[in-house]
Amino acid sequence: xxxxxxxxxxxxxxxxxxxxxxxxxxTHATAHGKARAAQYTSDDESVPIGRPxxxxxxxxxxxxxxxxxxxxxxxxxTAQMYQMRKIQGFCHLYIGQEAVAxxxxxxxxxxxxxxxxxxDHAHALIRGISAREVMAELFGKKxxxxxxxxxxxxxxxxETGMMGGNGIVGGHVPLATGVAFKSxxxxxPEVTICYMGEAAVNQGVFHECLNMASLWNLPIIYIVExxxxxxxxxxxxxxxxxxxYKRTEGAYRIxxxxxxxxxxxxxxxxxxxxxxRARNDRRPTFIEAITYRYRGHSMSDPATSYRNxxxxxxxxxxxxxxxxxxxxxxxxxxxxxxAADEKIxxxxxxxxxxxxxxxxxxxxxxxxxxxxxxxGYPKKQD
Amino acid sequence: MAEITYRDALNQALAEEMERDDQVFLMGEEVALYSxxxxxxxxxxxxxxxxxxxxxPITEAGFVGLGIGAAHVGMKPVIEVMTxxxxxxxxDQIINNAAKLRYMSDGQYSVPMVxxxxxxxxxxxxxxxxxxxxxxxxxxxxxxxxMPATPHDAKGLLKAAIRDPDPVMFIESEKLYNVKGEVPxxxxxxxxxxxxxxxxxxxxxxxxxxxxxxxAVLPAVERLEAEEGISCEVVDAMTLRPLDYxxxxxxxxxTNRCVIVEEAWPQASVGSWISHEMQKRAFxxxxxxxxxxxxxxxxxxxxxxxxxxxxxxxxxxxxxVKKVCYAD
Ligand SMILES: Cc1ncc(C[n+]2csc(CCOP(=O)(O)OP(=O)(O)O)c2C)c(N)n1
Ligand SMILES: [Mg+2]
Numbered sequence: 001x002x003x004x005x006x007x008x009x010x011x012x013x014x015x016x017x018x019x020x021x022x023x024x025x026x027t028h029a030t031a032h033g034k035a036r037a038a039q040y041t042s043d044d045e046s047v048p049i050g051r052p053x054x055x056x057x058x059x060x061x062x063x064x065x066x067x068x069x070x071x072x073x074x075x076x077x078t079a080q081m082y083q084m085r086k087i088q089g090f091c092h093l094y095i096g097q098e099a100v101a102x103x104x105x106x107x108x109x110x111x112x113x114x115x116x117x118x119x120d121h122a123h124a125l126i127r128g129i130s131a132r133e134v135m136a137e138l139f140g141k142k143x144x145x146x147x148x149x150x151x152x153x154x155x156x157x158x159e160t161g162m163m164g165g166n167g168i169v170g171g172h173v174p175l176a177t178g179v180a181f182k183s184x185x186x187x188x189p190e191v192t193i194c195y196m197g198e199a200a201v202n203q204g205v206f207h208e209c210l211n212m213a214s215l216w217n218l219p220i221i222y223i224v225e226x227x228x229x230x231x232x233x234x235x236x237x238x239x240x241x242x243x244x245y246k247r248t249e250g251a252y253r254i255x256x257x258x259x260x261x262x263x264x265x266x267x268x269x270x271x272x273x274x275x276x277r278a279r280n281d282r283r284p285t286f287i288e289a290i291t292y293r294y295r296g297h298s299m300s301d302p303a304t305s306y307r308n309x310x311x312x313x314x315x316x317x318x319x320x321x322x323x324x325x326x327x328x329x330x331x332x333x334x335x336x337x338x339a340a341d342e343k344i345x346x347x348x349x350x351x352x353x354x355x356x357x358x359x360x361x362x363x364x365x366x367x368x369x370x371x372x373x374x375x376g377y378p379k380k381q382d
Numbered sequence: 383m384a385e386i387t388y389r390d391a392l393n394q395a396l397a398e399e400m401e402r403d404d405q406v407f408l409m410g411e412e413v414a415l416y417s418x419x420x421x422x423x424x425x426x427x428x429x430x431x432x433x434x435x436x437x438x439p440i441t442e443a444g445f446v447g448l449g450i451g452a453a454h455v456g457m458k459p460v461i462e463v464m465t466x467x468x469x470x471x472x473x474d475q476i477i478n479n480a481a482k483l484r485y486m487s488d489g490q491y492s493v494p495m496v497x498x499x500x501x502x503x504x505x506x507x508x509x510x511x512x513x514x515x516x517x518x519x520x521x522x523x524x525x526x527x528x529m530p531a532t533p534h535d536a537k538g539l540l541k542a543a544i545r546d547p548d549p550v551m552f553i554e555s556e557k558l559y560n561v562k563g564e565v566p567x568x569x570x571x572x573x574x575x576x577x578x579x580x581x582x583x584x585x586x587x588x589x590x591x592x593x594x595x596x597x598a599v600l601p602a603v604e605r606l607e608a609e610e611g612i613s614c615e616v617v618d619a620m621t622l623r624p625l626d627y628x629x630x631x632x633x634x635x636x637t638n639r640c641v642i643v644e645e646a647w648p649q650a651s652v653g654s655w656i657s658h659e660m661q662k663r664a665f666x667x668x669x670x671x672x673x674x675x676x677x678x679x680x681x682x683x684x685x686x687x688x689x690x691x692x693x694x695x696x697x698x699x700x701x702x703v704k705k706v707c708y709a710d
Contacts, residue, residue, distance in 0.1 A: 113455075147488025156487035163454075164487065168478050174444055175479055178451020178459075185407070185433065185457070205475075208444025215439070369489035370523050372547035375575050377624045 054269045058331055061324070062340075064106055064264055065332060068098040068321045070344050071122040074131060077348050078121065078138060082299050086356065087138045090167075091152045094122040096294035099320035100225050101126055103267025104193060104289075107275050113161045113192040115176040118153035119225075120165030123195070128160035131351035141358035148361045149369075169230075170196065170203030173222075177209040180220035184282060191278045192220045193271070198288075199230025201244055210252040210286070219278035221271060222254075224288045225261065231297045232306035245288040254286050261289030262318045265327070292318075383566050389559040391533035392422050392498075395540035396460065398569065400430050403458055406544060409436040409445055410462030410499075419464045420500065420559050446472035446497060450480045450549070453495035458544060466501035466553055467511050470518065480549040481524030493549040498540070501529075502593055502645045503682060504556035506689060512682035514646035519551040520623045520655070526550045527622040528574055531595040533563035535620060538572030546574055555593040577626035579633060583607075583615035586639040586703050589630055589656060591619040594643045594694060598675070602699035610700075612707055622652050627659060634664045639706045641673035643699055648676040673702040 056064070075093045082091050094101065097119075105114065105126045116123040124134050129145045137144025138152055145157045156164045163179065166172035176194035183190035200206055201224060213220050224244055228235055236242040245256035259270040267289055274285035292315035296303035303312075325332040371377055386394075400406045412419050414427040414437040427435040438445040442463060449459035463469045469476065476497065483491045503512040519527045526548055530536040536554065543550040580595065581603065590599045595618055603614040617633050619625065634640050640660055644653040657672045678692040704710040 146486060146490075149488045150486045154486040156490050158487070158490040164483075166479075168474060171447075171474055171478055174447020174475055175451035175454070177444070178448035178453070179455050181448055182452045182455050182457050185452075205443045205447060208439075208441040209448070211439060211441065212444055212448060216436075365488075369484050369487075371526075372484065372492045372494075374526070374548065374624050375573075 054265055054272070056265070056268070060106070061328060061331060064102055064268075065321070065324055066340055066344065067102045067106075067126050068264065068324070069341060070125060070131070070347065071098045071102070072321060073341070073344050073348050074125060074134070074351075075121060077352060078135075079295070079299065081135075081138070081352065087152065088140075089151060090118065091138070091299045092119040092297065093293070093295045093299075094119055096315065096319070097225055097227060097261065097291045098122060099264035099267055099323075100223070100261045100289045100291050101195070103264040104195075104221075104223060104271040106264075107268050107272040108191060108193065111161070111188070111190050112275075113163050113176070113179050113190065114195065115163045115172045115179075115192070116165050116195045117169070117172070117197055117200070118165050118167050119197070120153065120155050123165075124155035124157070124162050127157075127162040129155060129157045129162055131347050132354040133157070135348075135351040136355040136358050139355040139358070140360060141355055142361040142365065143354070143358040147365065147369075149365065170200040170205045172196075173200065173203075173205050173209045177213055177218060177220060180213065180218035180284075181216065184216065184218050189279050190219065191275045193223055194220060195223045195225055197230055198224050198226040198228070198235050198244060199233070199238060200224070201247065202238060207251070210248060210254055210284070213284040214252045214254050217282045218284055219282050220284045221274045221278060222284065222286045223271070224286070225291055226288050227291050227293045229293075229297070229306065231301070234306065245286065248286040254284050256286040256288065258288045258290065261291030262315070262320045262323060264320055264324055383564040385562045386533055386565050387559065388533045388536050388554070388561050388563070389420065389422055391537035391563075391565050392540055392554065393424060393426070394565075395537045395544070396423065396426060397429060399458075399460075399541055399544040400426070400434060404434075405456065406458040406460060407434045407436065408460045408462060409438050409449060411438055411440055411464050413437060413462050418462065420556060422554075422559070423462070442468050442471035443475055447475035447479060449495050449497070450475055450483070450493055453480075453493045453549070454483050454491040458494055460496045460498060460544060463497060463499035465504075465511060465556070466499050466515050467513055469497065469499065469551075470515065473518065476519070476525070476549075476551075477522055481522045484548075485524060492547050494545075494547045496540070496543045496546075496550045496552050498543075498552035498554060500556040500559070501553040502555050502557070503689065503693060506684060506686060507682075508684045509681035512689070514644070514677065516551075516553055516622055517646055517650060517652050520652050524549070525623060526574055527553065528620065529553045529592040529622060530620060531558070531592050531618055533561065533565050535572060535618075537565055538570050539574065539620065541569070542571045542574050545571070550574065553592065557593055557597065561596065572620075575621045575624045575626055577617055577619045577621070577629040579615060579629065580618045581614065581616040583613040583637065585613045585637055586641060586707060587615045587617060587630070587633040587637045588641050588643060588699070588703065589617050589619060590643040591622065592645065594645050598694045598696050598699050599643050602696040602703065605696065605700055606703055610704065610709060612703060612709065614703065619656075625656070625659070627663060630656065630660060631663045634660060635667045638667055638669040640664075640668065641675065641699065641702045641706055643675040643694055643702075645677055645694060647679050648674065649679065651676060670706040670708065673706045675699050675702045
C-alpha cells in the first residue's frame with residue numbers, strides 16, 4: 001500500500017490568515033539545558049502540512065462554522081458555570097481547538113464512531129448530543145447524556161457513535177481499536193476515529209494498538225490533537241521525536257501526516273482522505289493536528305508557569321473560527337455571524353436552564369447499571 | 383457420562399459457543415497455531431479459521447482492551463491470557479474500562495467479554511508466575527469472577543460466562559488442566575453466582591474454590607472423617623463475585639463451624655472478606671472463630687520443598703478444622 005505521507009507542503013490555496021514565515025515558539029529549556037524551540041507553528045514550512053483545502057458547499061460551511069461557534073460559546077459558559085460551582089471536579093475546555101473536532105467529525109458518516117479523551121464536551125456536541133444533555137451531564141443531573149454518572153470526562157450517547165470521553169491518558173486507544181476490529185470482523189463500512197492528546201503517544205498501549213491496527217488492517221484513524229502541551233509539559237520535553245507524525249510509518253507502517261489543526265477545512269480534507277482509506281482499503285492512518293488550547297489544562301490551571309502571553313496571542317491570531325470567516329468573507333458577513341452567534345447563545349442559555357432545572361439522579365441510581373444482570377449483587381449496603 | 387479433562391471441557395465449551403454465535407472469537411498469545419500455551423484451544427483454529435482464532439502479539443493491555451472495545455459494541459470476545467499473572471499488565475483496561483463502561487454510561491454499554499486463563503501456582507514456576515490474584519478482580523464492582531474446580535463446572539460455567547452480558551474474569555488452573563472428571567454429553571449451562579455443596583456433612587463447613595478443592599480440601603476431609611470422626615460439609619464457592627452468600631450461610635447454620643481454604647495470600651484476600659461476611663451474617667450460629675488456610679505470606683519460592691511449604695495442604699486443612707472443632 002502506498003503511503004500518502006506528503007513530503008512537501010502543497011503550495012496552492014493557502015488561506016489569508018496563515019501568514020507564512022516560520023514563526024517559532026520558544027518554550028522552556030529541556031532538562032539537560034539545551035533550549036530547543038518547538039517548531040509547531042501552523043506556518044512552519046519545514047514540515048509537510050496540508051492537503052489543498054477542500055471546496056465544500058455553502059450549506060456545509062455554514063454548519064461547520066455553527067458547530068465551531070457552538071463549541072466556543074458552550075465552553076465559555078461552562079467555565080462560567082464552573083466558577084458558580086454548578087459544575088465541579090475536573091473540567092477541561094476545548095477552546096482554541098475547535099477546528100480539529102469539527103473538521104474531522106464533518107468527514108465522517110452516520111455509522112462511524114469517535115473516542116475522545118476527557119476533553120470531550122465539543123466532541124459530544126458535534127457528534128449529536130444536544131447542548132442540553134451535555135450541560136446537564138456537567139451539572140451531574142439525571143437528564144445528562146450519561147445520567148449524571150459520567151460527568152465532564154465521560155460523555156456517552158451510544159446511538160450517536162460518541163463512545164465517550166476517557167479519564168486515563170491513552171486508556172481509550174484499545175477500546176477504539178476494538179471497535180475498529182468489530183467493523184473489520186463483520187465487514188461493515190464503519191470508520192473509527194480515536195482522538196488523543198499528544199502526551200498519549202508515549203503510553204505503551206498507544207504503541208500496542210497501532211501495531212495491532214496495522215497488523216490486522218483495521219479501519220481506524222488515530223488523531224493526535226497536538227496542542228503542544230500535556231498539562232505543563234511541552235511536547236519536546238516529553239517526546240524524543242517530537243515530530244510525532246514521523247513515529248508511525250517506520251515502526252508500524254501506518255502513514256503519519258501532519259495537518260494544520262487551526263484550519264478546519266484542512267483537517268476535513270486530511271480526515272476525509274484517511275476515512276476513505278479506512279473504509280475502502282481498510283488501513284489505519286495517523287494524523288497529527290497542530291492546535292492550541294487557549295485556556296489552562298483544566299479549570300484549576302492558570303497556565304502561566306509554562307507558557308507566556310505572546311505565545312497564546314500568536315495562536316489566537318490563527319483562531320480557527322476567525323480563520324474560516326476570513327476564508328469566506330462573502331458568506332460569513334458580520335451580520336450573518338452575529339445572527340448565528342445570537343442563536344447559539346440562546347441554545348446554550350437554554351441548555352443551562354434545562355440543566356439547572358433538572359433533578360439530580362435519585363438515590364436508587366447509585367446501584368443501577370453496575371451490571372446488566374447480577375443476581376445476588378446488593379441493592380444497597382447491608 | 384464421559385470422563386474428560388478440565389482442558390477438554392473448556393475446549394468443548396469454546397467450540398460449542400463459537401459454533402452457536404459467530405460474534406464469539408478467541409484472541410490471545412499463541413491460541414491459534416500453537417494451540418494455546420496449555421493447549422486449551424487445540425483444534426479451534428482448524429475448525430473456525432484465523433478470523434476467529436487469533437494469535438495476538440505479546441501486548442496484554444492492547445488486546446485485552448481491544449476485546450473490551452469489541453465487546454461494548456456487541457461482540458462476544460473470549461480473550462485468553464497465557465496466565466493470570468499477565469492480566470495485571472492489562473489491569474488498567476480491566477478496572478477502568480471493562481468494569482466501568484456500563485456504570486459511567488448509565489447503562490448504554492455493557493461489556494460481554496470473558497477474560498480467561500490459569501491462575502495460581504503451576505509448580506516450581508517461581509515468584510512471578512505462581513500467583514493467585516483473584517482478589518485483584520473480586521475487589522472491583524462491575525466485574526464477575528468465576529473459578530471452577532472440576533471439568534463439569536469448567537464447561538458449564540465457561541459457556542455461561544461467554545453468554546453473560548457482563549465482563550467475566552474466568553480463572554482456571556494450570557494444575558487442573560489434566561484432571562479428569564465426568565462431563566455430561568450435550569449442552570448444559572451452570573449459573574454464575576451460585577455456590578454448591580460438593581459434599582454434605584454436619585460438624586464443620588469448609589468453604590473453598592478452584593484447585594484447593596481437590597488439592598487440599600477433599601484429601602483432608604477424607605482423613606478427618608476416617609481418623610477424627612469429624613463430618614465435613616464442603617462448599618465450593620465457584621463464583622467469587624457475585625458471591626452466593628445464602629448457600630454459605632445456610633451451611634454454617636447447619637454445622638456451626640467454618641474454615642475457609644484459599645490459595646492466595648491472607649491480607650485483604652477473598653477468604654478474609656468471606657470470613658467477615660460470615661461472622662456478620664451467621665454470628666449467632668458460630669461456635670468457634672472462623673478458620674483460615676491460605677498461602678504463606680511470602681512471594682512464591684522456587685525450591686520444591688519451599689513451594690510445598692508455602693501452599694495450603696491437606697495437613698494444614700486438617701489442623702485448621704481440628705482447631706475450630708476444639709479437637710486439637
Ligand atoms: C495514565 C494517566 N496518567 C496521568 C494522568 C493525569 N493527566 C491528565 S491529562 C494529562 C496530560 C495529557 O496531555 P495530552 O495528552 O497532551 O492532552 P491534552 O490535555 O493536552 O488535551 C495528565 C498527565 C492521567 N489522566 N492518566
Ligand atoms: Mg496536549
